[in-house]
Amino acid sequence: MKKLSLLLVVLLLTTSLLVGCGGGASEDTSSESKEETVTIKLGMWSSSPAETELIDNQIAEFEKTHPNINIEKEVYTDDYMQQLQANIAAKTEPDVYYLDVYQAPAFIEKEVILPLDEYLDQEDVKDFEENLLNGFMKDGKIYGLPKDYNTLALFYNKDMFEEAGVEVPTTWQELEKAAKKLTKDGVKGIVLSNDAARFIPFIYQAGGKVLDKNGNIAFDSEAAAKGLGFYYSLFEKGYADTPQNLGVGWNGDALAQEKAAMCIEGGWMIPFMKQAGPDVNYGIAKLPKGEKHGDLAFTVAYVMSKNTEHKEAAAEVIKFLTGKKAQKMVAESGLAIPSRKSMAKVFTEKYPERKPLVDMVQYSKVYQFGVKSQKIIDELNNAGQRLQKGVENDPLKSLKIAADNLK
């Protein structure tokens, strides 16, 4: 009898534990009323101290004007996509979170994020750069507001240019000439990585496309091959090399360690150079032009989870963090370019030398290729690597192999 009652107690304890787990969450929501303070969880990846400070200041500013809404940061320190997906499956994701533009199509298609239109002022939305906003739109609905962006530009070592007597290149021909002249004494003219995110601008500049209007593969074209071919011809001629072969971690590192005279990177170079190459005298220029201008834009938006209990409050948070006040703080921090046109001026006035990055946005397409973004990028990376490793010498053939693999 004693043992039986003991068993009962144990069973009761275990079941109550299990019930306790489930009950907690539903309780907070039921006891919620409009007047009470609500807590909005804001999901983000971990970033540099400077960026953390910026977001902390933005949140402090928000809480000043919105006493009823409390923002709780949830920083993902592991692989962001992996953790976020697991949370989404368990319906425990944050109410508002960062979403990179290249994952946006899958999230929109699977309807895990909500359209924001009903909370937005249509006039105000026009202030956002259309190119960026389009990355978070489907069927005319807006699913995310971009928080900031970066484009690619040409970063070059001013001293090396001066010494070699080279002007900043503005066309492909000039780029090739400059790279040729600058390649000497163990320094490469330009560092280029085997990375679709760096050579796609050349495909655009040659008049090529990655996807056509209907979202079908369109990179197996003469024009795209011309862009890719030009990029890898710089390797073949010996004016360019990969960061790996130069013994550095990435393109920016090659500039910081003066192993290359030019590199193609974005605004994230600026804080990096301050730290890794404070003595390097570098400049920023627009990407050279092929048949026309072309570039990629990288952007991240705030999106709203479909599982949020507080849609109104979450929308307030998103609107504030992408609003003029918060965007002004982004502009002044100089970490990235504010996504609002009205704030771009604040940015370029404070940091005139970074204007080329802002100028490139009009020629840019966002780094996003539909629901299959990842697969397309993998195949394009392989197409590039085949050329660099000499497995295939014809850029068009290499692109065709990639296109075939995607069928």
Place this chain on the structure above:
Amino acid sequence: MPSLSKTEIQKNDMKGKGPTQNTFKKAKIREAIDGWLFSLPFVISALVFFIGPLIVAFLLSFKQYSFLDGSILDAEWVGFSNYIRAFKDPVFRKALLNTTIYAIGVVPTQLVIALALALVVNSKIKGKTFFRTAYYIPTITSTVAVAIMFMFLFKSDGVLNKFLGLFGVNPYTWYDNIYLALPLIMLMAIWSSIGLYMIIFLAGLQDIPDSLYEAASIDGASKWQQLIYITIPMLKPTIFFNLVVSLIGAYQIFDQAYVISDGNGGPLNSTMTVVLYLYKMGFDEFDMGYACAIGFILFVIIFILTLIQKKFFGEETKM
């Protein structure tokens, strides 16, 4: 367990009640309850964290599912199409080929070296404790740290290239070469896991009674003959165990490939392994159903390979 029940019965005897069928049954039931109660924490955690997920993953492998889809129950059944897709998928086939080459390269090499090291540190040389520790250290080092260290050794201005540079060889980025990246990972795996297998061999060696060697040496057997006719046969269960564990580990290679290739299995899929591909499918390409199918294909492969090994080593080892 049976010995316990005997004492119970004896206790009952002492109280004067006869060991009737009834009390015997009661004692047995009570014992079963006690047993389950004691193992309850493990049973629950195994059900929740191991068997449950296993069943879910198995079901998912027949569904079109991504974590973004929400409920698993609503996901569409697609029959065997995830499995069929895997066999048609050139990248998966490449991953399977890479993993197999890796296993063939790593498993025998690492076991032979580990056995040799175990024999060395089991002999009566001076400073054997130091060697035991030294060989074991790589095992307890994080694989990611090891991978990064290897990248430093092999990068274009790394130690190896600096050394080769003394002989006038041009610097080379070893892990960026489609033919060398995988062997590099193999080398890394062998180096970092030898210690573990060495320790297990060492335990096996110490179980072999000295009297066997004494008898053999009296009979005039050489050291080599002792190794072939005493050590190896006596070590058979340990060898079997190490072989199984090492092969399973080899087929599950992930971390090193992830770090060396920056998560994409490059250059040109030359370091794409089955688990890395599974990870990419599940988390980068939102295709958890397909990822689960790949996981079960891998499970079947490992299972068959283990059965084959058991056939070869099985009779005497009784695992």
